[in-house]
Amino acid sequence: MTSYPSSFYAKAFRRALQEKRTSTDELVKNFVVLLKKDVAARNRDDIIKGVSREVVRGNGGHWITIETARTLPKTPRERIRRLFSHKDFIEERIRPDLVAGIRIVVDGEKEFDGSLKRKLNKLFS
């Protein structure tokens, strides 16, 4: 079985979506069948994440990763939601090592680190 990089699957899925040869539901179903059949389990998460990113990017949005030390309360979560466009996808991650505060990454490229971990690192470096 040939192993392709996860980005290859994501680009292929996006292209299939753009070509619209079949319905989106059918396309997703076929893609899931393909993943189950052809791809090792450990790569599926990467591929799914890659596809999600491609879809978000294709819709003109950004992939926003929000990292906090604990689950965000409702109010700050709403504030964060309002900061970004409805086309953007917000992924939340819990990272206890951040201690407190928040780290925001946009499309895996731009980063804002307002975590206490960074402040402590800066203070004690």
Added chain:
Amino acid sequence: MNEFIKQFGIDWRLLISQAVNFLIVLIILRVFVFKSIARILQERKRKVEEGIAKSEEADQRLRDVQDMVQEKLRDAEKRAFALLGEVEAAAKEREAVLLEGSRKKGEALFMEAARSIEAERIKARSELEKEAKNLIRAALQRTIELHPEPFEEALLDKALRSVSAKHI
């Protein structure tokens, strides 16, 4: 006179014959003995003179040799003194070089030891500082984790305002 001769019992014939005998004996001795003895004596004299001359020559040579030996000894003594002086000077120079080398090595070792001690001190201080920082950091972290809400709220508020202003 005759009385006197008579009184002494001198017989002229006997005296003459004895004189002739004496002359004959003298001639025979002169011809056969004296010449040989004279030649032997002459030869002996010559040998003795040669011996004396050789002895004097040997003495002279001995004196010359002694003079030469003395001269050589003086020369050797001078050379020895000069050589000793040179050796002493070289030894002093060598000693000075060795002392200088030892001093430099000592200084280098001292500097190296000082550098090593300083590096160890800096390292120990750095490790101590690092440990102290880790301890303070851990204490701060633990304290915040006990009551994170105020910090969390303040940090989130600050972060969101900052993100809003920057439009990341």
